[in-house]
Amino acid sequence: MSQPKVLSFHLMLMLSAFTGAANGYYFSRWNKCIHSSRDLSDMVYIDNYIFNKDIVIEYNSTVGKFVGYTELGVHNAQIWNNDPSQLQGMKSQLEVYCPHNAEIRQKAIADKTVPPKVKLSSVKQAGGRHPAVLMCSAYRFYPHWIQVTWMKDNKPVKSDVTSTEEMPNGDWYYQIHSHLEYTPKSGEKISCMVDHSGLTKPIIVDWDPSLPEPERNKIAIGASGLVLGIIIAAAGLIYYKKKSSGRILVPS
Numbered sequence: 001m002s003q004p005k006v007l008s009f010h011l012m013l014m015l016s017a018f019t020g021a022a023n024g025y026y027f028s029r030w031n032k033c034i035h036s037s038r039d040l041s042d043m044v045y046i047d048n049y050i051f052n053k054d055i056v057i058e059y060n061s062t063v064g065k066f067v068g069y070t071e072l073g074v075h076n077a078q079i080w081n082n083d084p085s086q087l088q089g090m091k092s093q094l095e096v097y098c099p100h101n102a103e104i105r106q107k108a109i110a111d112k113t114v115p116p117k118v119k120l121s122s123v124k125q126a127g128g129r130h131p132a133v134l135m136c137s138a139y140r141f142y143p144h145w146i147q148v149t150w151m152k153d154n155k156p157v158k159s160d161v162t163s164t165e166e167m168p169n170g171d172w173y174y175q176i177h178s179h180l181e182y183t184p185k186s187g188e189k190i191s192c193m194v195d196h197s198g199l200t201k202p203i204i205v206d207w208d209p210s211l212p213e214p215e216r217n218k219i220a221i222g223a224s225g226l227v228l229g230i231i232i233a234a235a236g237l238i239y240y241k242k243k244s245s246g247r248i249l250v251p252s
């Protein structure tokens with residue numbers, strides 16, 4: 001559920017031998033450089049030889065040698081493991097190829113990561129089945145991979161949820177809006193959870209059903225106006241009283 005905090009990239013080599021239009025045999029080779037720390041110190045290099053989705057041979061830099069998983073794989077792994085230049089070649093993948101490419105991706109994507117700002121609001125119903133609609137919006141994040149999840153009493157809800165795509169703002173950042181249609185029940189807690197690679201833990205915003213924000217703002221403005229009015233009226237009254245008590249009444 002969490003966003004990929006582990007960065008990896010793959011180089012894929014795929015060779016196929018067709019025996020007909022629809023079926024065939026596939027041989028593929030996947031190289032993976034996997035790391036999660038910024039200084040790339042925990043880099044692991046994986047090289048897989050795959051036949052029809054089955055791994056035949058795997059090289060894992062932590063293990064430091066080839067491991068065969070089929071009869072042919074075991075046979076070849078043994079030969080390669082006895083060849084110092086093969087093993088040296090694999091080592092240089094870990095020490096040169098992986099850090100070089102990881103650094104490029106790190107600078108282009110990961111270092112520019114900006115976590116989202118999340119806002120939960122109630123929106124007007126557009127003729128749905130449920131009386132209430134909530135909108136969870138995430139703004140100004142990069143890169144665009146994001147996960148928005150609705151929760152009722154801390155349990156994920158999948159139904160009655162519609163979401164936009166991640167929309168580019170045109171200024172490098174993205175925004176996304178997810179809607180939840182629901183029937184309000186008393187005591188039920190509704191939350192929106194947002195996870196993004198720029199966050200160390202997901203943002204969870206609980207819905208406060210007391211009053212929608214524009215209503216709260218109107219009441220706050222009204223109340224401030226009332227208080228101000230009372231102060232001015234009181235000041236005026238005091239001023240008037242002082243003035244009138246200071247006046248000497250001259251009989252006409």
Ligand SMILES: *[C@@H]1O[C@H](CO)[C@@H](O)[C@H](O)[C@H]1NC(C)=O
Nearest residue numbers: 032034044046060061062063
């Ligand atoms: C590589 O080998 C190490 C040590 O056996 C293991 O912990 C790790 O999960 C392996 N990595 C992959 C991607 O298979």
